Ligand SMILES: Nc1ncnc2c1ncn2[C@@H]1O[C@H](COP(=O)(O)OP(=O)(O)OP(=O)(O)O)[C@@H](O)[C@H]1O
């Protein structure tokens with residue numbers, strides 16, 4: 001017999017948590033627990049929850065809870081809740097550092113493999129697209145391959161990746177050049193070598209900073225946006241709707257997103273170099289009193305054109321990396337709003353880490369090529 | 372309705388990442404029939420639908436479309452089979468960067484060689500069928516839930532498919548619109564011979580239009596009854612099916628009451 005008396009309202013903090021286990025202990029090994037609720041005052045769903053848990057515990061031992069003594073509304077609400085609590089028990093999860101390390105390594109390798117595969121299929125469809133474009137006019141009516149990239153998609157993506165990034169890339173690199181000139185000049189002045197400030201600004205921008213800063217800005221802007229867009233489409237079943245029609249999301253979404261980055265990034269890099277030099281020049285001319293002509297002519301003298309070419313190629317590699325990684329993460333995201341945010345964050349982080357890693361590879365390469 | 376079988380599934384086991392949702396599902400969907408997939412919420416109706424249209428690769432079993440095995444073929448063959456399908460997803464799944472009209476037009480633009488003006492006319496007609504011609508130029512984010520469903524139906528109709536898969540087409544629609552949708556489904560079947568696979572909870576509409584079906588059970592994770600919904604209502608002895616068809620609750624001991 002279980003006697004309920006007085007008010008049992010969670011709202012007033014009157015029902016202590018973990019009450020069910022206390023009651024379960026108190027009823028001991030009674031085979032059938034009857035409830036007497038004659039003196040029960042106010043109650044709400046918290047009391048029902050306690051009774052529901054109690055009933056689940058009792059049923060699990062093959063015992064029963066006789067609810068006939070409860071007020072009828074409570075009885076009916078309790079009857080609505082089936083005893084399936086066991087089915088929702090959280091899976092026991094223990095954190096094992098070794099297993100976590102192994103898992104992370106495996107999934108990183110798998111991700112690299114998947115991104116490479118994505119690259120392969122993009123190249124395949126790009127070549128197929130060019131081929132199809134060449135021959136498309138000759139094919140009979142209705143035989144035209146349907147799921148080709150639409151030129152409009154590419155233009156949209158180029159617009160999103162390129163021109164709209166001009167202001168932020170400009171600001172970042174302008175400040176970058178100015179800071180370089182400023183800090184460099186302070187050091188060079190100690191040796192009376194202030195006039196070398198243009199060499200410093202020019203070389204470091206063209207060979208490293210302009211490419212890396214621009215890529216990081218685009219990893220944050222475009223990479224994050226791509227991943228979020230694809231993850232949202234995944235959650236809305238939009239990608240399923242494409243697949244059902246036999247339209248490959250790789251051709252219609254991933255290809256334009258990646259190709260637009262690869263096409264625009266080298267241009268953005270050249271623009272970034274220019275703006276960075278302007279920033280350096282402003283500081284050099286305005287604060288260090290170097291004549292503008294001297295600054296400019298030193299720049300032209302010191303930075304070889306091959307450096308620009310190398311930087312442009314490097315930017316294209318960064319762009320490829322950002323495009324592929326962000327699309328891979330976006331397409332693999334879960335189907336919820338939280339997954340969208342997570343995918344965007346992961347795309348930005350993976351993009352930045354990848355840029356630094358690729359940059360290291362290019363540094364070794366430049367050394368080997370003697371650039 | 373003929374005796375030819377449009378889609379045949381044999382011993383399908385479907386699930387996500389190792390978690391089985393439905394096992395050993397066998398269905399025979401006859402050409403020109405209106406086939407209802409029934410079952411409680413979470414029982415796996417949408418999952419089976421995805422298995423039938425080739426979005427979810429079965430862990431076991433086969434799907435045949437017009438006698439042709441779906442999965443063993445090349446992806447080009449699968450795409451060709453898919454071209455005969457029109458699918459309305461449970462969430463509508465409109466492409467969010469396109470307007471309603473562009474959503475309906477995209478399959479036509481990609482897979483037919485009609486002129487832009489002809490496509491525009493077709494799109495207007497398909498939208499008019501579902502009463503959406505006024506919203507043609509809106510973006511999906513500016514639509515209500517029921518409007519999204521209707522736009523999704525118009526898109527599924529775009530290519531005049533042989534088989535239409537509708538996942539809860541009438542959820543979120545008012546009774547009048549929902550009735551009009553029933554008529555539309557019947558007319559499509561009568562006029563074009565379209566086969567229609569329907570996931571629906573709308574009992575009156577199921578009884579009125581569906582002439583075959585299967586009942587998926589979420590607890591045993593398999594098909595527990597097949598037949599027309601009205602026949603299941605009148606003849607089924609299974610307590611779960613009876614309860615569903617009569618809108619009743621089931622007691623713990625399995626008695627409908
Ligand atoms: N993408 C997914 N990943 C993992 N599990 C899923 C996924 N989609 C559905 N499920 C699970 O599969 C089961 C069946 O889901 P499904 O969507 O097929 O149900 P349903 O019968 O369509 O239900 P409803 O009538 O509510 O739409 C559910 O238990 C659900 O949790």
Ligand SMILES: [Mg+2]
Nearest residue numbers: 416417461538
């Ligand atoms: Mg569903």
